[in-house]
Amino acid sequence: MKLRLHFVVDPMGWLCIGIVFGIWFYNTLFVPKLVLLPHYHEGHIPWALVVWYYIASALCVAALFRASLADPGRLPVDPHIPHSEREHWELCNKCNLMRPRRSHHCSRCGHCVRRMDHHCPWINNCVGEDNHWLFLQLCFYAQVLSLFTLVLDFCQYYYFQPLTKLDQEKFTTRHELALLRVSALMGVVMFGGMTSLFYTQLTGILTDMTTIEKMSQFSNEVYGAKRSWQWALAEVCGTRWKLLWFIPLRSRQPLQAGHHLRSHV
């Protein structure tokens, strides 16, 4: 697997991704420490629940870093333009480089990106043709992890049996209520935000429209290529193997040449 790293220099983006990472770190540290591990040690829950939480957490942070550090589809300085595709290329008036249709110039990153969806400060990167699948994975896993966290926070108070072997002097025992309230607040915000973002991204992919195209002056035109949801997702994820759609640690190969050229605008 060959991973090409892409790093955007933007202090505001670093702050945003730092907040997202902080939320992940807080919950991955405190939810097992306060809820899962003590209940497992007292025999209230099976070990599989602890393992599944760590798996969801690992997949979420892997998708975050892959989406942030993957090349979104930056155009090379001197691109090779096949003769048959020349009519679909145009000159960017900001960076003076040739780019295929549906590309967009990102002012935060300072370059053009193929089939750019939008620039996301929360991953400090553009979302374009080559990392859109990773962004979709991130929305999915963040949704799963925040829901898992909310359910565990809820169960801690209303469902699980009381813990008997707690060290009352420990910091986490003394501040358990406050720590879990912060976790539940983060869970509500993340679950609400990620669910709406995942739904918007998914409908954009299924109707073959980027966020930029949706917001552009062409928004009144009729969009939506006739294609199945399986084909739309396979094209974005670069594979028809559905299991691989959920794996962040792999590279993406475009299913067909010229995907970025198909245009409705």
Ligand SMILES: [Zn+2]
């Ligand atoms: Zn440009």
Ligand SMILES: [Zn+2]
């Ligand atoms: Zn950008």
